[in-house]
Amino acid sequence: MNAKRPNQQLVLPFAAMETGAVRSPTQQGVEAITTPTEPESPVVSTTTMMEELCSSENMDRALRKVIANKGAAGVDAMTVYALERHWKQHGPEIMSRLRSGTYRPAPVKRVEIPKPDGGVRKLGIPTVVDRLIQQALLQVLQPVWEPAFSQHSHGFRPGRSAQQAVRQAQVYITEGRSWVVDIDLEKFFDRVNHDILMARVARRVTDKRVLHLIRAYLNAGVMENGLVSPSTEGTPQGGPLSPLLSNIVLDDLDKELEKRGHAFARYADDCNIYVRSETAGRRVMKSICDFISRKLKLKVNESKSAVAKPEKRKFLGFTFKGKKATVLISEKTKTRFKDRIRELTKRGRSATQIIEELNPYLRGWVGYFGACGAYWDLRDLDSWLRRRMRALTWRAWRLPRKRFRELTRRGVDWRTAIRMVRYHKNPWHASQSIALSNALPDRLWHDKLGLQSLLQSWHAMRTQP
Numbered sequence: 001m002n003a004k005r006p007n008q009q010l011v012l013p014f015a016a017m018e019t020g021a022v023r024s025p026t027q028q029g030v031e032a033i034t035t036p037t038e039p040e041s042p043v044v045s046t047t048t049m050m051e052e053l054c055s056s057e058n059m060d061r062a063l064r065k066v067i068a069n070k071g072a073a074g075v076d077a078m079t080v081y082a083l084e085r086h087w088k089q090h091g092p093e094i095m096s097r098l099r100s101g102t103y104r105p106a107p108v109k110r111v112e113i114p115k116p117d118g119g120v121r122k123l124g125i126p127t128v129v130d131r132l133i134q135q136a137l138l139q140v141l142q143p144v145w146e147p148a149f150s151q152h153s154h155g156f157r158p159g160r161s162a163q164q165a166v167r168q169a170q171v172y173i174t175e176g177r178s179w180v181v182d183i184d185l186e187k188f189f190d191r192v193n194h195d196i197l198m199a200r201v202a203r204r205v206t207d208k209r210v211l212h213l214i215r216a217y218l219n220a221g222v223m224e225n226g227l228v229s230p231s232t233e234g235t236p237q238g239g240p241l242s243p244l245l246s247n248i249v250l251d252d253l254d255k256e257l258e259k260r261g262h263a264f265a266r267y268a269d270d271c272n273i274y275v276r277s278e279t280a281g282r283r284v285m286k287s288i289c290d291f292i293s294r295k296l297k298l299k300v301n302e303s304k305s306a307v308a309k310p311e312k313r314k315f316l317g318f319t320f321k322g323k324k325a326t327v328l329i330s331e332k333t334k335t336r337f338k339d340r341i342r343e344l345t346k347r348g349r350s351a352t353q354i355i356e357e358l359n360p361y362l363r364g365w366v367g368y369f370g371a372c373g374a375y376w377d378l379r380d381l382d383s384w385l386r387r388r389m390r391a392l393t394w395r396a397w398r399l400p401r402k403r404f405r406e407l408t409r410r411g412v413d414w415r416t417a418i419r420m421v422r423y424h425k426n427p428w429h430a431s432q433s434i435a436l437s438n439a440l441p442d443r444l445w446h447d448k449l450g451l452q453s454l455l456q457s458w459h460a461m462r463t464q465p
Contacts, residue, residue, distance in 0.1 A: 049207040052140050054095045062136035063087060066128065066240075074127030075109045075223045083128045094129065101209040105130045105217050108236050110224035122190065124222060124236025134217065134241040137210070142244055144204050149247060150254035155268035156243030162316045163371045166327060168265040169272055173310055173325035177263055177274035179281045182313045183288065186301035188269040189242065190234040192249055193297040194218050197235070200248050217241060243268070249296065256291055265315075272315050281307035318372060329369055329377040337365065341385060345392055354392070355451050362452035370458040378454040389451070390440050391431035394424075410439035 052058060066080060073079050078086065087094075097103040108124030115121050126134065142158070149157065154165040169180075198215055205211060218235065221228045235242040246268060257264050257273065262284065264273040273288070275281045285307050289300045306313065310320040314330035321328055344361060345354050370378060397403045400421045407417040416435050424430035445451040 049140055049205060050099055050209045050213075053136050053210070054098055058136050058139055059087075059091070059095070059132075062132055062139060065135050066132050071128075071131070072109075072111070072125050074125050074130065075106055076127050076129075078128050080128050083132065086129070087132065094133075098133070098213065099209070101212050103133075103213065103216070105133075105220040107221040107223045107228045108238065110222050111238070121237070123238040126217075126220075126239045130217070130220075131240060133213075134239050137213065138240050138244055141205070141210075141241075145244070145248060145251075149251055150258060150266075152257070152264050153247060153251070153254050153266050155266070155270075156247060161371075162267050162368070165265045165267040165270075166316055166318050166372050169274065169310070169315055170320060170325040170327060172263045172265070172274035173320055174323070175263075177276055178309065178323075179275050179278055180308060180310045180313055180315075181273040181275060181281045181284050181288070182306050182308065182315070183271045183273070183285070183292075184301040184304035185269040185271075185292070186299045186304075188298060189237045189246060191298055192235050192246065193233055196297060197245060197249050200252070201245075214241075214245075252296060253288075253292065256295075257288070267316055270316060272313075274310075278307060317369065318374075327372045327374055329374045333369070334377065334381065337381060338384065341388060345388060347392065347395065351389065351393060351449060354389075355445075355449055359450070359452045362454065363457070366452070366454045366457040366461075370454065370461050375455075375458065378458050382454045385451075385454075386442060386445055387428075387431045389445055390436050391427040393440060394430045394436060395427040407435065407439050412439050 063084065067083060070080055094103065106127045106129075108126050108130075111123045111125055112120040113123060146157065152168065154160040154162065154168075194215070197218070198211065201214060202211060217239070219231055221230050222236065223229075235245045250266065250269070250271075253271070254264075254266060262273050262275075264271060266272075273281075273284055275284055285305070289305075292298050292300055310325065311322075313319065314332060317330055317333040319328050319330045320326065340361065341358070344357050366378070394403070397406050403421050404414075404417050407420060408414055412420070412435050420430065420433065420435050424433060424436075430436055446453045446456065
């Protein structure tokens with residue numbers, strides 16, 4: 001008999017963002033303005049930004065950050081562990097070349113990783129020296145742009161997160177914006193127009209050495225299979241500077257959406273606009289796609305973009321249900337979770353070894369998805385995970401004599417144990433039996449063997465001050 005589910009309406013643990021007072025639309029079909037559009041700040045830098053970049057304090061902070069982030073070696077095969085000694089020896093010479101505007105970055109190393117939805121994502125791994133310089137450059141550039149970025153932009157910004165973007169989307173839906181314009185930019189990081197990007201950067205930076213350095217990183221080229229290819233567009237993912245540059249490009253989109261009075265949330269190149277009707281959504285989709293193509297020289301992926309009800313779309317791995325916009329983990333996300341668990345729980349190892357590999361993944365996963373609630377999803381995934389572990393254990397016991405001995409040793413009466421051994425040959429089917437659940441109870445996995453519990457972690461997150 002199913003127990004009545006408690007009311008688990010989402011109350012997110014992070015502080016709600018300021019969304020401002022909602023102004024009534026002035027004409028039919030126009031969404032209300034949720035945040036004022038501020039005029040762009042005047043140019044901040046003159047000719048001293050490169051000196052600020054090369055200061056000992058800034059470089060030391062960047063060095064510590066790059067070493068802490070670790071990461072793979074670039075085309076020169078130098079690791080982060082050799083960076084500090086290399087910088088002590090060659091740092092003064094490199095900074096002299098930076099100040100004179102003669103520094104030339106090395107090409108990035110091309111690495112391909114599979115995307116969750118199919119295909120591959122191309123990453124460009126800079127050398128550790130270039131990662132150091134990019135990090136130092138990021139530390140002086142970010143304060144220049146950060147105050148002027150839209151409050152609707154949440155990706156790659158200090159103090160902001162994907163969960164805040166989900167929270168903002170939830171607020172819009174509960175206010176009655178029951179349709180979403182889900183815009184997907186096709187290969188965004190590979191197709192950023194360099195001239196448009198540099199024009200945006202030059203709005204706030206006048207130090208020509210810094211502008212020249214940023215352009216040099218954009219044109220550094222890509223090494224793949226031992227050959228270097230020129231890069232005429234795009235900001236390769238993998239370096240510290242790329243996220244900020246992508247936000248600079250898409251800030252024009254944010255400002256346009258604010259100017260038109262739209263309610264939207266953006267995280268990197270994932271942008272959702274919330275409207276009150278399908279008709280308004282289709283009108284917004286057409287006009288915004290035209291702006292993106294005409295002004296930003298980017299392409300919208302029409303097959304992945306849509307005007308739909310929020311529950312029919314996923315946003316940053318989540319979806320929404322009902323007028324109260326209850327946050328749920330999307331079905332695709334849960335499928336990817338299970339696929340990853342299957343990879344980490346391959347046969348041939350003990351339960352203790354498997355749990356040691358599982359826990360870091362589970363901690364990171366629940367840290368992201370648990371912050372937005374989804375109580376029932378986490379409970380069901382916890383149950384599935386324990387069932388997976390029971391199936392692996394039943395398979396590992398394998399021989400009938402061993403299965404009978406292990407079951408009776410763990411408190412199962414001998415008659416039930418015999419029936420289990422005789423009829424439950426399929427491990428997945430056996431894992432759902434009462435006998436195996438009693439022999440391998442929940443507390444064994446979490447309390448004794450230390451398996452991370454998604455639900456317990458969720459409760460702990462909710463009780464934190």
